[in-house]
Amino acid sequence: MKLTKLAFALCASVALPIMAQATELEVTHWWTSGGEAAAVAEFAKAFDATGNKWVDGAIAGSGDVARPIIISRILGGNPMGATQLNPGKDADDLIAAGLMQDLTELATAEDWATILRPKSQMDSCTLDGKVYCVPVNLHSGQWMWTNRKVYEDAGIAPPQNWAEMIAAAPALKEKGIIPLSLAEGWPIGLLTEDLIVAIAGVDNYVAVYQDRNMEMARGAEFAAVFKAIDEARQIIDPKTVVPQWNDAVALVIQGKAAANVMGDWAGGEFAVAGMVAGTDYDCLPGLGVEPVLGTGGDVFYFPKSEDPEVTKAQLAMASMMVTKEVQVAFNLKKGSLPMRADVDLSAANDCMKKGLEILDNGTKVFPNNSQMLDRDSLNQINDVMKEFFSDLTITPEAAQEQFAAIIEAAPK
Amino acid sequence: MSEVKRPNPLFRNLTAKLAASPMIFIVLVVFIGSTIWTVASSFTGIKTLPIFTPQEFYDNWVGWDQYVRLWNTPRWITSITNLAIYGVLYSGFAFIIGFLLAVLMDQKIRAEGVFRTIYLYPFALSFIVTGKVWAWILNPAFGLEKTVRDLGWASFSFDWLTNRDMSIYTVVIAGLWQGSGLVMALMLAGLRSIDDEIWHAARVDGIPKWRTYLQIVVPMMRPVMITIFVIVASGSVRVYDLVLALTQGGPGNSSQVPSMYIYEKLFVGALAQGTAASSVLLLATAIILVPWIIVEFGKKSRS
Numbered sequence: 001m002k003l004t005k006l007a008f009a010l011c012a013s014v015a016l017p018i019m020a021q022a023t024e025l026e027v028t029h030w031w032t033s034g035g036e037a038a039a040v041a042e043f044a045k046a047f048d049a050t051g052n053k054w055v056d057g058a059i060a061g062s063g064d065v066a067r068p069i070i071i072s073r074i075l076g077g078n079p080m081g082a083t084q085l086n087p088g089k090d091a092d093d094l095i096a097a098g099l100m101q102d103l104t105e106l107a108t109a110e111d112w113a114t115i116l117r118p119k120s121q122m123d124s125c126t127l128d129g130k131v132y133c134v135p136v137n138l139h140s141g142q143w144m145w146t147n148r149k150v151y152e153d154a155g156i157a158p159p160q161n162w163a164e165m166i167a168a169a170p171a172l173k174e175k176g177i178i179p180l181s182l183a184e185g186w187p188i189g190l191l192t193e194d195l196i197v198a199i200a201g202v203d204n205y206v207a208v209y210q211d212r213n214m215e216m217a218r219g220a221e222f223a224a225v226f227k228a229i230d231e232a233r234q235i236i237d238p239k240t241v242v243p244q245w246n247d248a249v250a251l252v253i254q255g256k257a258a259a260n261v262m263g264d265w266a267g268g269e270f271a272v273a274g275m276v277a278g279t280d281y282d283c284l285p286g287l288g289v290e291p292v293l294g295t296g297g298d299v300f301y302f303p304k305s306e307d308p309e310v311t312k313a314q315l316a317m318a319s320m321m322v323t324k325e326v327q328v329a330f331n332l333k334k335g336s337l338p339m340r341a342d343v344d345l346s347a348a349n350d351c352m353k354k355g356l357e358i359l360d361n362g363t364k365v366f367p368n369n370s371q372m373l374d375r376d377s378l379n380q381i382n383d384v385m386k387e388f389f390s391d392l393t394i395t396p397e398a399a400q401e402q403f404a405a406i407i408e409a410a411p412k
Numbered sequence: 413m414s415e416v417k418r419p420n421p422l423f424r425n426l427t428a429k430l431a432a433s434p435m436i437f438i439v440l441v442v443f444i445g446s447t448i449w450t451v452a453s454s455f456t457g458i459k460t461l462p463i464f465t466p467q468e469f470y471d472n473w474v475g476w477d478q479y480v481r482l483w484n485t486p487r488w489i490t491s492i493t494n495l496a497i498y499g500v501l502y503s504g505f506a507f508i509i510g511f512l513l514a515v516l517m518d519q520k521i522r523a524e525g526v527f528r529t530i531y532l533y534p535f536a537l538s539f540i541v542t543g544k545v546w547a548w549i550l551n552p553a554f555g556l557e558k559t560v561r562d563l564g565w566a567s568f569s570f571d572w573l574t575n576r577d578m579s580i581y582t583v584v585i586a587g588l589w590q591g592s593g594l595v596m597a598l599m600l601a602g603l604r605s606i607d608d609e610i611w612h613a614a615r616v617d618g619i620p621k622w623r624t625y626l627q628i629v630v631p632m633m634r635p636v637m638i639t640i641f642v643i644v645a646s647g648s649v650r651v652y653d654l655v656l657a658l659t660q661g662g663p664g665n666s667s668q669v670p671s672m673y674i675y676e677k678l679f680v681g682a683l684a685q686g687t688a689a690s691s692v693l694l695l696a697t698a699i700i701l702v703p704w705i706i707v708e709f710g711k712k713s714r715s
Contacts, residue, residue: 068679071460075679093460093681184662238574238663239552376459376682383487383665390576390664402486409481 023313025081027300028057028073030066031334033246035268039334046326052313055081062245064186067375074099079303081310082317087124087135087299088370094301100132101302106315107131116322116339118359120295124371133299134318136327137336140293140355141263141368142194144284145249145270150177150258161288162198162228165259169235172258178240180232181257183248188389189382191261192229193369198289199225202366208407210372217404226396226403233389252281261287263296267335267351277350285354293358296368297336377410447694454478454688459681478688488689491668494580498669499648501584502591506644509588510595515625517596518603528600531593539590543657546586547573576666579659583651583667586658591647595640602636603629638708649697 025047031040037058044054057080059066067090070083074094085091094100107113112131113122121135144162151158151168154175159165169179182188196205200221207213208222216222240257242248249266251257253273260266267283275281286292300321302314320326327338332347337355345356358364369378381403388399453463456472463469482488513531517524534542549555550573560568572578606629614624630637652671655661661668670693677686 064676068675071679075461090681097461184660238576239571241574241663243660375680376677376685379676379680380485383485386662387486387664390662390666 022051022053023309024053024055025310025313025317026055026057027082027084027317028059028066028070028080029084029298030059030061030063031084032058032060033265033269034272035333035335036265038272039268039330042326042329042333043321046320046323046329047317050316050320052316062186064379074303079305081305082300082302082314084298085133085301086368086370087121087133087295087297088368088372089374090370091133091301092127094303095127095132099304101304101311101314103131103134103302103315103318104129106318107134110319110322112322115342117341118295118365120365120367120371121297121299121339125299133301134321135297135299135339136321137297137331137334137339138293138355138359139263139265139296139298139336140285141190141296142197142286142292142294143264143266143351144259144261144287145252145266146259146282146284147252147255147257148280148282150255158282159259159288160282160284162195164288166231166235168258173235177255178237178251178257179235179259181240181242181248181251181260182236182389183242183245185243185386186382187245187248187262188385189378190263191232192225192381192385194261194287195228195232196222196225197292197294197366198287199228201290202292202364206366206372209369210367212407212410212412214404214408217407218400222400222403223396226400229385229388229399230396233392236389238390264335264337264351264355267349268333271333271335271349283351283354285358290364291354291358292364292366293355294366294368296370373407373410377406380406450687450694451691454684454691456684458684460683462683474684478684479692481685482688482692487665487668488670488673490665491670491673492692494667495649495651495669497580498584498587498651499645501581502587502648502651503641503644505584505588506591506595507640509592510599510640513592513596514599514603517600528597531596533593534590535594537590539652539654540657542586542590543654546582546589547658550582550585573659574663576663579663579667583655583658587648587651587654590654591644595644598636598640598643599633602633605636606632649693 027043029040031037040056040058044056047054059069063086067085070080070085071090071094073079074083079099091100112134116122116135118138121138122131125131125133125135144165146158146165148158150172154168154172154177156168156171157164159168165180172179182191193205196208200216204213204216204221208217240251242251245262245266246269248257248260249262249269252260253270253275264283267277270277270281277283300318302318305311305314321330322339324340324343327340328343328345328347331338331352332345335352337352337359338345345352348356373381384399384402384406388394388396449464452469455475455478456463456469457474457477458472463472517528521527537545550570552558552569552571552574557568557570560570572582610628610632611624614628619628650671651669652675655667655669655672659667661672670689674686674689674693677683677689679686
């Protein structure tokens, strides 16, 4: 009897404080590859340390798979505690409908506008002067990854830009190596945009995507881009196109493919495989043509909750995500650049240092596609490019016209 | 002359009507109401959030714009074509294969239960599993093509999965592998319900077995056939997860189906485009189903 009472009291003393504080927050995101999962674990660890509980809601696939699930859950009245999205227009309608938690107070108190850079990321999170999301990292999609050993074995100097990679393709093909690995779906759209940036230039890319300069979209600079994509599709054997981006990166890591165009998140995969930048593999920003950096990245939104405990936990999570320690730990694993300039990144690898250098020299930085165009239009462009890549009977001119028509019809 | 008080027809069979009222309510609100909303919203320009009041509909009205865009989208044309190919081939072959398997099964063979289980097993798997398994089998890099080449037939080629002209047929293959077993089981039940007397009579008259099947048994199985047809046809319109797991709609957009287009548009900020596409699909289904319903039910009330 006495023992039971004692046990009960013990249980209560342990359980009660936890019950009083620990709020479970389900966090949805689409970080499922090796490097990404390792980075998410850092967030979870730091959030659990605040006395709350991170409930992982990873959605396998990609943003294209996850976005409809996330948006339909918020619209359908079954919101998660927090969710990853890309900066830009994806959540605008949800914010306008009042479904997202306002973070302005926290942002002002912690002075996010000063400690987080570049300004474009905070601008994307701000609507009518109020802050609705917290940017956690900077990602740029304009990188070419090459396996040095594969080129050296073939007696070719590892290429330092896109043109050299294309030139080396026939020799590699003869040896049974995939010259350029590619994944089905959005990576094709990414490759397109990277080639626009590399060949037509950053200014013309922004002129078309943001300012909707139609003469440019139909003009000679963009014709050259579609010509380059045409060259790329000629060297890619449809049998070697894999379903996921990390499969395509894995082909380069294993030496079955020589090169891949992918964002800096691919760096996380090379790190997990234990490869060293500069000796085992090369990373070429702007496809080696011009070192530039798009300010893509990830942000977290917090769907509004009636429960004050949940709101409190949401604010705790937002605050945790921009602390120095978490920013360093998370971004080193993720292969992305931190939002804060005042952190120690001596542990960063060569690729990340290249990125930081470009970031510090602000002129080479430009907005991400989702900050300029709505998701519906971006998906339509992806559809056109997917068809162009797989159907060799579509001429570059026809693809360019379809591309221009989508830009023209896109809502401002 | 006293008038006989007749009960109000509205209250006749009151219990039955009360019992049916939840179902009537669901049909009116959920099915018909949602259908009207879907069609109406397809004439608006709404993006992410649904709208409900007449004023909102008036403010967002764009007329036929969504349909013009829809029929100018190559991906949608491909999707509709693929649905037609898949629907016809899948329904047709599932019927033929299912019937032949059922007839073979009906020959009083030994260990029938074992075979029946084997044929029915694929149906117990989800479309995702079916799609993934076939994606591995058909993948030229490490599946069937590579296996046969390793065995020594170096020029063997079976690249349908990565060939944009053939990719939709791989979906048909995987769908048939999964669905034929069910058709067989239903057909077998239909065959077993045929009276033995019919077989005796046919044998006495010296009619060959195949003619008995085709000209006597099949017509007698008409109700079963119609049920199977409805199950198979509705299954082919719904096809979504199988394509997603098998080809992801690729290469390019060559094996896309309408449900993938609709789902994507509904939740990425093109809600009205999604409802326009679903309205087209709804109309297409109605055009096929309504004449059949009229013929089928009209006949019954006459007899």
